[in-house]
Amino acid sequence: MAGTMVPAILAENLGKTYTRRKRKSGFWPGLRAYFSTESERFAAVTDLSFRVERGESVGLIGENGAGKSTTVKMLTGILVPSEGRIETLGVVPWRERRRLAQNMGVVFGQKPQILWDIPARESFRLLKVMYAIPDDVFRFTYDEAVERLELAEFIDTPVRLLSLGQRMRCDLAASLLHAPAVAFLDEPTIGLDVLVKERVREHLIEMRRRFGTTIVLTTHDLKDISATCERLLVLDRGRLLYDGSRQGFEERFAHGRTLLVDLGSEADAATRGALERDLADDDVTFTWDTPHRLRVECARSASAPKVTASVLEHLHVADLAVQGAELDAIVTRLYRTAKAPA
Amino acid sequence: MTTLAAPTLRQVIGGFCVLAQKTAQTKLTYRLATLITLLASGFAYCVFLLVWNEVYRQNPHAGPLSREQMLGYLVIAFLVNALLILNVESRFLQRVRMGLVAVDLVRPLGFVFVQLAQATGDLLVNAIYAVPIYVVGLAFAGSALYPASWLAAVLGGVSVALAFLIGFGVSYLIVQASFVLQSGYGVLFARAALHQVFSGLSAPLVMFPAPLRRVAVWLPFRHEIETPVRLWLGQATLAEAPRLLLEQAAWGMGLVLTGELVFRAVMHRHQIQGG
Ligand SMILES: Nc1ncnc2c1ncn2[C@@H]1O[C@H](COP(=O)(O)OP(=O)(O)O)[C@@H](O)[C@H]1O
Numbered sequence: 322m323a324g325t326m327v328p329a330i331l332a333e334n335l336g337k338t339y340t341r342r343k344r345k346s347g348f349w350p351g352l353r354a355y356f357s358t359e360s361e362r363f364a365a366v367t368d369l370s371f372r373v374e375r376g377e378s379v380g381l382i383g384e385n386g387a388g389k390s391t392t393v394k395m396l397t398g399i400l401v402p403s404e405g406r407i408e409t410l411g412v413v414p415w416r417e418r419r420r421l422a423q424n425m426g427v428v429f430g431q432k433p434q435i436l437w438d439i440p441a442r443e444s445f446r447l448l449k450v451m452y453a454i455p456d457d458v459f460r461f462t463y464d465e466a467v468e469r470l471e472l473a474e475f476i477d478t479p480v481r482l483l484s485l486g487q488r489m490r491c492d493l494a495a496s497l498l499h500a501p502a503v504a505f506l507d508e509p510t511i512g513l514d515v516l517v518k519e520r521v522r523e524h525l526i527e528m529r530r531r532f533g534t535t536i537v538l539t540t541h542d543l544k545d546i547s548a549t550c551e552r553l554l555v556l557d558r559g560r561l562l563y564d565g566s567r568q569g570f571e572e573r574f575a576h577g578r579t580l581l582v583d584l585g586s587e588a589d590a591a592t593r594g595a596l597e598r599d600l601a602d603d604d605v606t607f608t609w610d611t612p613h614r615l616r617v618e619c620a621r622s623a624s625a626p627k628v629t630a631s632v633l634e635h636l637h638v639a640d641l642a643v644q645g646a647e648l649d650a651i652v653t654r655l656y657r658t659a660k661a662p663a
Numbered sequence: 664m665t666t667l668a669a670p671t672l673r674q675v676i677g678g679f680c681v682l683a684q685k686t687a688q689t690k691l692t693y694r695l696a697t698l699i700t701l702l703a704s705g706f707a708y709c710v711f712l713l714v715w716n717e718v719y720r721q722n723p724h725a726g727p728l729s730r731e732q733m734l735g736y737l738v739i740a741f742l743v744n745a746l747l748i749l750n751v752e753s754r755f756l757q758r759v760r761m762g763l764v765a766v767d768l769v770r771p772l773g774f775v776f777v778q779l780a781q782a783t784g785d786l787l788v789n790a791i792y793a794v795p796i797y798v799v800g801l802a803f804a805g806s807a808l809y810p811a812s813w814l815a816a817v818l819g820g821v822s823v824a825l826a827f828l829i830g831f832g833v834s835y836l837i838v839q840a841s842f843v844l845q846s847g848y849g850v851l852f853a854r855a856a857l858h859q860v861f862s863g864l865s866a867p868l869v870m871f872p873a874p875l876r877r878v879a880v881w882l883p884f885r886h887e888i889e890t891p892v893r894l895w896l897g898q899a900t901l902a903e904a905p906r907l908l909l910e911q912a913a914w915g916m917g918l919v920l921t922g923e924l925v926f927r928a929v930m931h932r933h934q935i936q937g938g
């Protein structure tokens with residue numbers, strides 16, 4: 322339809338099954354396996370459907386082997402899906418790889434993108450020509466990257482001599498130089514220290530602000546997501562576990578908070594009983610890790626201030642901490658629940 | 664409906680040239696390694712030339728070519744071979760193993776042009792090394808290395824360019840095989856052996872036993888070395904030249920196109936390794 326914006330990404334019932342040759346250990350079984358055509362099939366991604374609009378920023382999260390990279394490879398046209406339909410920027414990625422490449426930026430955190438033996442600055446110049454980047458765009462993206470990611474110090478050093486973190490910064494800069502309409506970043510913060518991670522997030526935010534770049538980010542560090550993504554796709558063993566806003570995710574899965582209480586002196590049975598009676602109407606569970614340490618799990622309905630007040634009233638509290646509202650904690654719990662047999 | 668801008672032709676040509684240049688620069692980083700390879704194979708080749716020299720000293724009519732023709736042929740063959748040693752496969756096999764192909768696949772040049780540009784970079788550097796080889800060759804074979812005429816020089820030059828395309832085409836096919844096999848070293852060694860025998864690197868095909876010669880005629884390898892050498896030295900007649908160049912062009916284009924078709928088929932099956 323004329324006037325309708327093509328979505329950045331459209332995936333319908335997407336699936337990828339890898340076939341791998343069966344390998345056996347031991348010499349004779351190994352030799353026999355070598356000459357046989359026996360293979361096993363492994364579904365890395367199953368029945369994945371989602372839609373990403375232009376300008377959105379999406380965090381793709383999931384444990385190791387959840388299928389994040391496989392999904393990114395299908396979205397970028399590197400892998401052909403085994404099932405389902407897929408469109409990136411309105412084209413079938415593997416069929417129109419060149420046209421897509423012109424409008425797409427990709428970082429594979431584990432693979433160097435720019436030439437290994439020459440300085441990053443020269444690779445950047447190469448990319449300027451290869452992507453036909455207009456001067457004004459290049460001036461902005463180049464300066465922004467060099468300053469924000471602090472590349473100046475090593476931009477003239479051959480890439481193979483750089484540390485992982487330095488190389489990653491160059492790769493990220495390189496992938497965004499042409500101000501692509503969509504950027505796929507597969508673990509772009511691997512090997513970066515906290516301060517540099519912060520810089521990377523700022524760079525992504527700035528590129529989005531300036532060019533409306535659609536961003537798909539996979540990561541292990543959920544803080545990357547908190548800072549840059551409004552939407553989450555959570556994968557678990559190749560299946561979509563959650564698709565929605567980050568806030569909605571927190572509301573839906575945040576189970577409440579946990580109060581960690583350290584006691585100055587041991588609480589006797591009577592004191593414990595009084596406390597539990599006091600909070601009997603609230604949705605809380607008490608766990609005594611040691612006689613000196615109490616864990617109070619408060620469901621979302623329970624009022625944390627009230628629980629805290631009650632704890633302080635009954636017990637001789639040496640230290641108190643509240644935890645559990647952070648994305649990490651929620652995701653960890655979610656995985657644990659998903660794994661537990663129903 | 665917004666249509667996605669495609670890379671322009673100008674952009675592809677520009678990208679091609681800069682990538683070739685940067686690849687050459689990369690290769691020069693390893694000039695010591697290249698130099699050592701060249702010296703080692705150059706030494707072996709000198710011994711080889713000395714043996715032939717001795718053969719002709721003992722029997723001036725050892726073959727259909729005169730001593731000068733033979734030495735001229737061998738030196739130019741070595742030169743053409745040095746010029747056309749491309750890193751396409753070795754660079755590529757390494758990238759397959761590390762799963763770096765993914766990066767080549769998301770460039771607006773397109774996969775085949777990325778590979779061709781890198782091979783062109785190799786050619787540029789090889790051209791630098793070809794000069795000293797020619798100078799050393801002059802000591803052995805003197806005027807026997809000169810092109811037969813201006814026309815022969817031009818024909819030889821065109822023929823070398825087409826030989827480059829053939830060499831690239833064969834490499835590109837090997838690259839596809841390595842996708843399928845996940846490691847293409849077997850194919851690579853097979854190619855090296857075939858090239859060694861059938862390209863005419865060790866001797867012109869007229870010196871081959873008839874059955875081998877008949878096989879060689881049907882393979883692309885002789886067009887990588889024998890054809891350009893014979894055109895340069897005027898050992899191929901001018902009447903033969905158009906047919907030879909056409910055959911070369913057909914092989915070159917045919918191989919690259921086949922590689923491209925196989926590439927498309929393979930992409931449906933292959934899997935990129937790592938991360
Ligand atoms: N080329 C391949 N051949 C066979 N299995 C693969 C291949 N690539 C990935 N896998 C498997 O598919 C699953 C998903 O992998 P991947 O997408 O890389 O996960 P993630 O990026 O989320 O860690 C893993 O179990 C992995 O072992």
Ligand SMILES: [Mg+2]
Pocket residue numbers: 389390391507938
């Ligand atoms: Mg991964």
